[in-house]
Amino acid sequence: MGAPRLHFHLRHKLQSFLLDLDERFAEYLGPEEFCLYNMCNNHFFYDRKPFEQFLEGTSSEQLVIVTDPPFGCRTELISHTLRSLRKLHNQINRLPCTPLSIFWIYPYYSANHIRQEMPELEMCDYRINYTNHLRYTNVGKQSRFCGSPVRLFTNVPLRLLKLPLEGYKYCHKCDCYTAKENQHCNRCEKCPSVNGQTYKHCASCDACVKPNYVHCTNCRRCTQKEGHNCSFYQTKQHCWLCGQKGHIETKCPNFQKRKTNYSKGCLLCGKRNHREKRCAYRTKYFRELCFMNETTIQCL
Ligand SMILES: [Zn+2]
Ligand SMILES: [Zn+2]
Ligand SMILES: [Zn+2]
Ligand SMILES: [Zn+2]
Ligand SMILES: [Zn+2]
Ligand SMILES: [Zn+2]
Known part of the structure; x- marks a missing residue:
């Protein structure tokens, strides 16, 4: 889907089918391997039959969808399309709801949007360089930090x-490959960096943060120092007690009723070596339900 160079690379080695919005590919590729297609609304401009024949008889283990959408695309449209293609594949092959392997190429700063739509997707540290795209490469003058x-x-x-x-390096504790600069944190139990910088663990936040961040005791979090405005910043945060957005723990409206007397350290138990997210007493006050990597929190 929108990854023509990959298709040209694969077409003589494996079975591959290109869905793309550029009509010029029809001059080189026959209908058995190309269909003019808009991935924003899952629209096939030509006959869809050859694509259906391509899907037919491929098991979900043999099929991979690679998509390289323009970065302005809305993630909810792309994920809707990915789900539609899965449904089509499952229908054609008379499978029960079976996931297909997906590779979605997109910038790391959209990770939250993607997670919201498809929580089953995880980000791999591998940096994709485009040879024909100066802004998104690490060679040449325009290279990013x-x-x-x-x-x-x-x-x-x-x-x-x-x-x-x-x-890159293999991290034994995470059992996967991560960027060399992405150092494993034993407390957080992961290689925490999303942007390729080496993060530092902040004991007051009890979390790993970007190296240039500074801790604000008022907000109980590390953040960019420049232009920091406590009250504005707090409206953008997720509460570590109730999980809702718009306030921090000291102002949590869902927890105030059963106020504990701790004002320093963890608000639930008073200890200084962790924050509320990781408090052993959480289960006394909250019920957490995890479904498809998404957690909902109920205050008891
Ligand atoms: Zn690790
Ligand atoms: Zn950490
Ligand atoms: Zn901090
Ligand atoms: Zn602040
Ligand atoms: Zn709250
Ligand atoms: Zn605690």
Whole structure:
């Protein structure tokens, strides 16, 4: 889907089908391997039959969808299309609801949007460079501080993706490859960096944060120092007690009723070595339901 160079690379080695919005490909590629297609609304401009024949008889283990949408595209439209293609594949092959392997190429700063739509996708640290796209490459003058911001989001287990050792390392604790600069944090139990910088663990936040962040005791969080305005910043935060957006823990309207007397350290137990997210007493006050990687919190 929108990844023509990959199709040209694969077409003589594997079975591959290109869905793309550029009509010029029809001059080179026959209907058995190309269909003019808009991935924003899952619209096939030509006959869809050849594509259906391509899907027919491929099991979900044999089929991979790679999509490289323009970065302005709305993630909810792309994910809707991905779900529609899965449904089509499942219908044609008379399968029960079976996931297909997805590789979605997109910038790391859209990770939250993608997670909202498809929580089953995880981000791989691999930086994608475009040879024909000056802004998104790490070679040449225009290179960005930490290399390309473009990453791979996938539902394939990350431990199956072997990355080159130049720039990446295998993390035994995470059991997957991560960027060299992405140092494992034992407290957070992960390689925490999303942007390729080396994060530092802040004991007051009890979380790993970007290296240039400074801790604000008022907001109880690390953030950019420049232009920081406590009250504005707090309206953009997710509460570590109730999980809702718009306030921080000290102002949580859902928790005030059963106020504990702790004002320093963890508000639930008073200890200084962790924050409310990781408090052993959470279950006394909240019920957490996890479904498809998404957690909903109920105050008891
Ligand atoms: Zn790790
Ligand atoms: Zn950490
Ligand atoms: Zn902090
Ligand atoms: Zn602040
Ligand atoms: Zn709250
Ligand atoms: Zn606690």
